[in-house]
Amino acid sequence: MKTIVVAVIIWTLATAAAAKPVPEAERIPVDVRRTTFIVKDAGASLPLYRDALGMKVIYDQVLESGDPKDTENYKKRRLVLLRANDDFIGVLGLLQYMAPVKPEHRDRFDVPVPGDPIVVINADNLQQVWPKVVAVPGLEVISPPERIEYPRASGGTIAVMQSMIRDPNGYWIEINKILDAPAGLEK
Structure with missing residues (x-):
């Protein structure tokens, strides 16, 4: 009997912690769809988010605009989108600027700072x-x-x-x- 009670308690806590939609009466017209990280190399970022944490790649494309011969106006980026348990909210984007390459932040603090x-x-x-x-x-x-x-x-x-x-x-x-x-x- 004790085993059944413990199993019920564990099941109750596990289901209580699961994500649930907000009741219709409390919904607002805003969802936080995605957070996008600007990364040095999208491929090098996948071992953490895809392989270690198990997020699923739902989009992986190279996006180009302009003529590659026009180096001043040509843009090339790779965008990878990963999801956890929802295709619409909570998606993580990895955006790599391939042309032109973006500079990296110089300041890197040991603790989070504003920004x-x-x-x-x-x-x-x-x-x-x-x-x-x-x-x-x-x-x-x-x-x-x-x-x-x-x-x-x-x-x-x-x-x-x-x-x-x-x-x-x-x-x-x-x-x-x-x-x-x-x-x-x-x-």
Whole structure:
């Protein structure tokens, strides 16, 4: 009997943490569709997002405009779109400027500063993917997975396994696993 109760509790927490649409009465006419990272090399970024984290490539195209002989006006870019669990929202774009090549940021701080986004990725399989994540060339581990408890607005806490990395392009990525009902959902 104890095993059944534990299984029901685990199932309840797992389903409570799953993404759910906002009720129709609370919907607004805005969705955050995609975050696009400007990257040095889209192909070199795929080992983290596609291979380690398991995101699915849904678009990978080279986009050209202008005449390649007109080097002043010719533009060539590679855009890769990856999805987690939804084709419409939460998509990650990797945009590589191939011609003309864009300059890199000179300043790279040890902590996030204003203007630095932090993208939070929830990975229910954090323990399984972590070895793949840390094996990505050029990736910097800021903090390995550790249990953090955030205050809940209604009282109590939200338990999360949290890790922080900088991807090979310098983007701050928090990879976490929610161990509790997420913010906005009562226990």
